[in-house]
Amino acid sequence: MNSIKILMPSLSPTMTDGALRKWNVKIGDKIKAGDIIAEIETDKATMELESVDEGIITNILIKEGTESILVNTPIAILNGDINDKVLNSENTNTKKKSQIKPINTNIKNNESIIHHKQNHTKDRIFISPIARKIAKEKNIDIKTIPGSGPNNRIIKKDLKNLENNKSQIDEFTLDYSIHDPSSIRNIIAKKTTQTKSTVPHFYLTIESKVDKLLKLRKQINEDNNSNKISINDFLIKAISIAQYKNPNSNVSWQDGKILKYNTVDISIAVALEEGLITPIIKQANKKGILEIAKETKSLISKAKHGKLSPEEYIGGTITISNLGMYGISEFSAIINPPQSSILAVGSIKNTFRLDENNKIIKENIIKSTLSADHRVLDGAIAAKLLKDYSDLIEEPYNMWLESNDMEII
16 A cells, blocks of 8 residues: 655645644554544644545654644655654754743853853853852843953952943843744734835824714614624724725735725734734625624634634735724724735724814714725825725714614614
């Protein structure tokens, strides 16, 4: 029976490498097509790996927890020779994983190095017993201190002088450890760096009054206990309608060409412990507020548990990122390629102004900032998109003219 290589799969169009989080099989196990043999962490989520062949696991080439395994790298062998040294040797297509190693610049961690230098080099460090004791107590690296005693000996006075320079003391006592980033964090680092250096961003900010929206939301939720609607659900609906009304904003720049999209698919930024993912409400402009609320809750739950399928997070025509729950008044976000814009939403704030009768009135406002790709969007197009979005927020009942759940109010 011929041996079969099990390869690191490409589980999304953007995946170039991944991590092998867990083996569900061991050497000697008999498997058949459809069996779940491993869990793979892609650039977006952790996904199950199904076998497409049957046979006996004879070689496991990649250990659990290995990071940055290139796509198409052999990770296991079916029906092979368990004694094959080539198959069991370290695979050259995996990037070497650096060890997590705490770094503390205090004298205790470096004592053996210092003693080695004292015994084998001309750069011996001379230090008095009392000075050494103080250095240990304060976690000061004595290699960085010039001594003022005989033969450049470090004495108590030299350490006392350091106390007059707090910043220097802080520098000597840094205590940290180095960790390997997750696959998702690696992808975010690469994409955001590339996007900011290659996509010409410009930014537009608008203030919107949301008193009517808050009143409408309260009215809906009082009569709808099973599916509460959030402020963000309204914003998703509003930006989807605005983008549908402004087809010139529903575009992207790819490989020197302009792509015009026929549907409005809203990506929503979801924070994860290890990074960020953007599941998609597809054709949001055609969906009602209740449907958007229900679908959003489902997608966020899947995202938090790493259960999103690729079609649920790959694509989208615009992203909405809301940090209002953290009290952030306003911010600007980095565009999520290949999209041409992202909407950053802050928190609701109380403001006061004079009405036409010079009476002070209180209003609730929200600030939204649109980041746009100037290669494909001009200021007027982006401004019209943002203004239409704001108008819908300020007059939310108009959204029901575009919604299929008008009966809920």
